[in-house]
Amino acid sequence: MKVYGKNVFNELKTNRDKIKKVYLSASFKDEDIVRFIKENKIPYVTVDKRKFDSMVDGNTQGIILDVADFQYKKLEEIDTLEKKIVILDHLEDPHNFGAIIRTCEASGIKSIIIPRDRSVQVTPTVVKTSTGALEYVNIYQVSNLKQAIEYLKKRGYFIYGAEADGRAYDEVSYSEKMVLVIGSEGHGISRIIREACDEIISIPMYGHVNSLNASVSFGVLVYGIKN
Structure with a gap:
């Protein structure tokens, strides 16, 4: 499942095993997030704006995360x-x-x-x-x-x-x-x-x-x- 937004990333980074890959817009400027991704060796790729905007429908704030599917409880x-x-x-x-x-x-x-x-x-x-x-x-x-x-x-x-x-x-x-x-x-x-x-x-x-x-x-x- 692809989710997006800075707040979502900042919550998920405490349980980073859920994050499979991060997609960053070429215009993404949040240095703290970029530094965290690099320091923790989270797989990521920078994507040009046209392709990035076509990946999901919503206000991404320049960051998309490919995460494990949500697990419902019984x-x-x-x-x-x-x-x-x-x-x-x-x-x-x-x-x-x-x-x-x-x-x-x-x-x-x-x-x-x-x-x-x-x-x-x-x-x-x-x-x-x-x-x-x-x-x-x-x-x-x-x-x-x-x-x-x-x-x-x-x-x-x-x-x-x-x-x-x-x-x-x-x-x-x-x-x-x-x-x-x-x-x-x-x-x-x-x-x-x-x-x-x-x-x-x-x-x-x-x-x-x-x-x-x-x-x-x-x-x-x-x-x-x-x-």
């Missing part, structure tokens, strides 16, 4: 002593996914569960948007979200789904161990997953707009919920 590996876990119910936008990963890392959440099918996966755009946070957050890929919820319920977790018609999140008393479910951008939480939730919560809206971006909603809830 649900059975999750640490059930964690207080907060996040489930993304068929989220589709890689920018939202990356932003949610970044917020998880900043707020101390270590685990995100996503479905294997009909959902955004870890892509170069997700890696870039997470600005290195992906190195510190575990992504669990499951074939059945409902079964994953049942697995967590048996281990003491209370499931909260975020939807527009729920109880105001700041009026809820939260369980010590909780899972927060965020739905897809266009359809919200699917019916079968909503039915599996223990409680539906919402963000009160006071303006003319009746919805928020998925990653913005997630940020409000994560920092607003006290458990």
